[in-house]
Amino acid sequence: MIRPDATDYRGHRVVGARLAEPVLDDEIGFHSSERERFLLPYYHALDRAQLVTLVERGLVTPADGARMAGALRRLVDPGIEDGYVALGAGMHSGEVALIAELGEAVGGRLEIGRASGEVVQVAWRLMEAAALRSLLGVLAEARGALLDVAAGHTSSVMPGYTHGQHAQVVTLAHVLLAWEAGLARCSRRASEAHARVNLSAAGTGNMSGSDAPLDRERTAELLGFDGPIESTYDAIQHNDHALECLSLLATLGALLTRWAQDLYLYGSQEVAFLELPDRFCGTSALMPQKKNPRLLEYLQGASASALGGLTTALMVEKTPSGGAIVERMLFVEALATGFREAERNLRWLSLAVSESRWDLERMRDLARAHGATASTLASALARERGWAWRTAHEVVGTAVRIAAERGVAAGALTPGLLDEASELYCGEPAGLSAESVAQALDPLTAAARHGLLGGPAPAESVRLLPGRRAALAGDREEHAGLAAHAASAARALDVAFDRVARGELAAGEQAPAS
Template identity: 30%
Template sequence: MWGGRFAEGPSAVMREINASIPFDKQLWREDIRASKAHVAMLGAQGIVSKDDAETIRDGLDRIAQEYERDGVPEDWDLEDIHMTVESRLTELIGPVAGRLHTARSRNDQVATDFRLWTRAANLRSIAALRRLRMALVERADEHADAIMPGFTHLQTAQPVTLGHHLMAYHEMFARDETRFAAANERLDECPLGSAALAGTGFPIDREATARALDFTAPTRNSLDAVSDRDFALDYLMAASTTAIHLSRLAEEMIIWASQPFGFAKLPDSLSTGSSIMPQKRNPDAAELVRGHAGRIIGAMNALAITMKGLPLAYSKDMQDDKPPVFEAAGLHDLSLAAMAGMVGETTFVTDRMRAAAQAGHATATDLADWLVREADVPFREAHHIVGEAVKLADVKACSLEELPLSDLRKIDERIDERVFDALSIEASVASRRSYGGTAPDQVRQRIAEAREALSDIAPTASRDT
């Protein structure tokens, strides 16, 4: 492949550092698809004969069958998937195979293959996020009335419903879905035909190859086209944000499944035991989802740092663009699948959640709100009054609603018996009826909206075959 420019082949070290076939063989389907689109265009434009174009196409189909059946062979002397395919094509059809590379370079070839692969990865993420969102909506509907403590600083703050809590994650993952969709919109241009960096003098039809590969248009600048990896960074950034959200949900599942909380029992299928302690039920799947987030974010950092100082156009550093994306995609797909299963199959111990919501004076804010609303007390003064009431309840080891009215009136005589209508956790939750609040009727409205939004979205199917 190095041709007549070099007197000697690569040294052993150069051979090993230069070869990318161990990882870029994942692109074989995209490489063959793009090659078939390219040779069809060459034939249509008369750049190669129609007979040669048909012979090349048939040879590529035979290679695809072989790779599907037997896998891709790794010959490091051939360096990458592009030369591996071309070498096998030459073995199958002879010298006519050399016409395939007319009017293209490995630079625009890999940029096209990698875009096709990344587009499919974005679509997989969208489909997986939709399944996770559906699971969250189903469980939220099931527990729209179930009361649990809401936390700030992991301290009991106000009572909320489990349905409201689960729908908070639905909102996160709905935003994540839009990030992958936007990433696909931005990558929807075809680099094929940009050649090495300057375009080509052959009369190619770039619009034809773009259409054949389901891109809306060819890229507008050949220099940018072969050196751009924004589409890969877009994918990794979207995956990193999703991984952060998955990690937060995993962390809560881990906490909730611990004995001190006891809010949830994770499914057997996503838990493990201990080699020494027979009583243990470890949330390993959730912990691995949490751990994978670090690796996905690390992959994004790795590619960003690789790209940050590269001049135009292509540099060999960019060979290292694919391993972090491939690794992140595998972890991301697995994490989404694991979390969808966890959400769908976890048993929530709602009695334990409700009991925890009773503790910690979770309705203190409701007492303050009552003073503002019913006794016309400025909120800051009400805040101070409620602080005194909480202190007294701690002394008496009771909840706020268990304090006698006489004790409350000693703190502030404007308090009357109506206050007890506001101090139960049920009343607290029911009162939070502002749009987006935790009141069960509000939660059900958001669930209905989410169901409608999900039903309005056509099933996502990859355009890549």
């Protein structure tokens, strides 16, 4: 008889059954508890929910269910991770522990109709859903921090950049409101992804389910899913839920990377708009004057893990259906890392913005010095003279060139220089008064004149802030609902599992939610 003694049971790949020799390594056997640490709590949750539904459906007797529940509890007495890692059977640790303690006749019933692919899919989706809910909370914190800083800087003018050159005047509030809008879109993406991720693959086997009378709806309910995935084939063969999460993380990372590079520029000694607190920085072993913005340097690589994971996932998922099994663990690890790093990076960005010292005088001076107000001057010329925009644009451009040739800053144009440029371009003077030129070149006046919807005018930022805060409050309420649903399901599973452990749950009966 080749069946091993129960105390020696180490998983369903018994030597002498389908396989004639032991696997070379646990990785090949797909039984690595160590590698799957981030999935172990979800494997255990599925085992508990599976046992409850097996008892409810009469596939396991109440007496055996009580013994099995006790053995599952003893498996995790040291903690879920420690218990699973000590046993070393990965996703099948629950079954291995039950058979080792209770024998195959009892413990071997836990995985009725269940396949490894199903277990992994359920755990991945549970992990993704929990990570998305956590990320939504951190996104909300970061959005709130940006809005708080923006509220204090609606009149803090600074140059905006294109092609590395001063382009037009903005305010710090205008910039931070744009950043918050990007995070708000990521929040919406995460919420929408949660709706697609939070569906159960439990009971689907490896594509066709089982002829055992399993209750897929009940298992989904106990695990906090919004319901089961309708197609058993779809549930196992398609991993677009993981691709969607990795795409979200890559998109968020790309935004954080750009903003970190902006802050890196703002903090350079040449620009000097901000100074980071010392605790965000390092120094040099050789050059004692150095204060290196290490936090921002980490943030500049914010998209690396998620982008690498997404690339790996896309390559893995291009195989024929049923072909990519073990390889998927490569990008599931990237998912876990990506979610963890995204939360850290969001917190670091919030700190960099809210705790840095912003040099408002320097920002205002540079907003004028290199021509960021030139387009406002061209608008004034077109408006007061009734000229075509292109004519006014070319006159001011000519004036800036002449000023540069004479060593005059673009922000120091005079009516006389403007008249000279206008005569050269179109044969007549510009005719603007000194007051008109001075007002157009003043950064705060320039910002205020851009009072269009969403523009940098201080009044427009003041107008936008309450709406942004209201949208954030609505998102927080939605996120709280998702968290409450997950917590309620966890309590319901605890109640049901406790009844199984006490032998109180009979076939055909369903444990109440509380």
